[in-house]
Amino acid sequence: MDIKFYKCIIDESKCVKCGACSTVNLCYSPGACVGCLSCFFSCPYEARKIVEDTSARREIRVEIDDVEYSMPERITVLKAIELAGYSIGVYPNEARIHAPCRTGGCWSCAVEINGSLERSCITPLEEGMKISTDVREQVPLRIVHGPEPHTVGGKATPYYEKRRGKFIEAAIWVAGCNLRCPQCQNWHVTYDNITEPLTPQKAAERLTAVGDYYGVSGLAISGGEPTLNRRWLVEFFRALKELNKGKKRRLHLDSNGTLLTPDYIDELVEAGCNNIGVEPKCVSVESYMRITGLVDGELAEKYLKTSWSAIKYIVDHYGDRVYLGVGLVYNKDLVSLDEVAKAGEKLASIDPEIQVCVLDYFPAFRRRDLKRPSVFEMLKVKKILNDTGLRKVIVQTQLGHFGP
Numbered sequence: 001m002d003i004k005f006y007k008c009i010i011d012e013s014k015c016v017k018c019g020a021c022s023t024v025n026l027c028y029s030p031g032a033c034v035g036c037l038s039c040f041f042s043c044p045y046e047a048r049k050i051v052e053d054t055s056a057r058r059e060i061r062v063e064i065d066d067v068e069y070s071m072p073e074r075i076t077v078l079k080a081i082e083l084a085g086y087s088i089g090v091y092p093n094e095a096r097i098h099a100p101c102r103t104g105g106c107w108s109c110a111v112e113i114n115g116s117l118e119r120s121c122i123t124p125l126e127e128g129m130k131i132s133t134d135v136r137e138q139v140p141l142r143i144v145h146g147p148e149p150h151t152v153g154g155k156a157t158p159y160y161e162k163r164r165g166k167f168i169e170a171a172i173w174v175a176g177c178n179l180r181c182p183q184c185q186n187w188h189v190t191y192d193n194i195t196e197p198l199t200p201q202k203a204a205e206r207l208t209a210v211g212d213y214y215g216v217s218g219l220a221i222s223g224g225e226p227t228l229n230r231r232w233l234v235e236f237f238r239a240l241k242e243l244n245k246g247k248k249r250r251l252h253l254d255s256n257g258t259l260l261t262p263d264y265i266d267e268l269v270e271a272g273c274n275n276i277g278v279e280p281k282c283v284s285v286e287s288y289m290r291i292t293g294l295v296d297g298e299l300a301e302k303y304l305k306t307s308w309s310a311i312k313y314i315v316d317h318y319g320d321r322v323y324l325g326v327g328l329v330y331n332k333d334l335v336s337l338d339e340v341a342k343a344g345e346k347l348a349s350i351d352p353e354i355q356v357c358v359l360d361y362f363p364a365f366r367r368r369d370l371k372r373p374s375v376f377e378m379l380k381v382k383k384i385l386n387d388t389g390l391r392k393v394i395v396q397t398q399l400g401h402f403g404p
């Protein structure tokens, strides 16, 4: 088989020594790049280049699911699994290994290496490794930030609970995302591959403790993208439900919706999730690719479609059990007002009572040149959406949220 290998090198002309590669996203193979590309995706100054690596490689012996293989050195464990013939996918349950972030945050790709759970996407393959892809006996893990109380909430926090200056939710934020938004508003969490991961039970206990301390009505999980590690997320909601029995709490998932297939939604609701935020962001695939940084048009279309379908599915099947909030985004460099109107019409045709929250994208991560929309522009966005028939429209602005 003719395999091409790649490595990342620093583009010194762009590197500003910001330190993100030592404080947010660490290299797990310093000096001998294994081509995981984690540093390429996470560098805020795009100071990494991918180049073909034609240098000589020796073969090393490893075991995968009790079968011995000879593999080229300087590759990731994930690459070795792929070379061994296993399928790798981005949707949970579509392939043997689910590897949607590939930057070390979500732990979806975790396999057992010499008896311990480890992320296959960033772990260098080593001579003699014993790898097992069956991790059902292992407790799932994920990198978690927080919990912290906050006063604003997310796109699905009910508008009538928002009270200026009062804590309304406690939240955690999980690392890893399947999108590559150049203006990622939370990139320090999204690309974190350093923090020690938590079990779902531990994360639920910590979040509940902070929620109890501040006396809030909602407990939320955001990201990054929480849905990437399905087993972890479902177990997290089960634990949260158990810990909050009789407390009448909103158990809130804040998602981009890209992986929220009907069976996944059913499983989450069954586990206790009763408040879901879905963020299709826009309606056209072109805008979606511009916003999310995705370069695979087919995948972008699939993600966008899944996200919109999730909204309809939740309204049709869980209208009485789940409080739904939809996220759109606005910045004139990314989405036109015409497209905002189209998104509004599409939502109003599903249900004019859906809560819609529009984020005003401000400069962050790789789009430091983006100009934050003015309050006036955001109020115009609100009027456009209200004119489509939507009654619960909230817009985020520099002066705070303006709601119904």
Ligand code: FES
Pocket: 098, 099, 100, 101, 102, 103, 104, 105, 106, 107, 108, 109, 110, 119, 120, 121, 122, 176
């Ligand atoms: S795909 Fe490996 S940590 Fe997310």
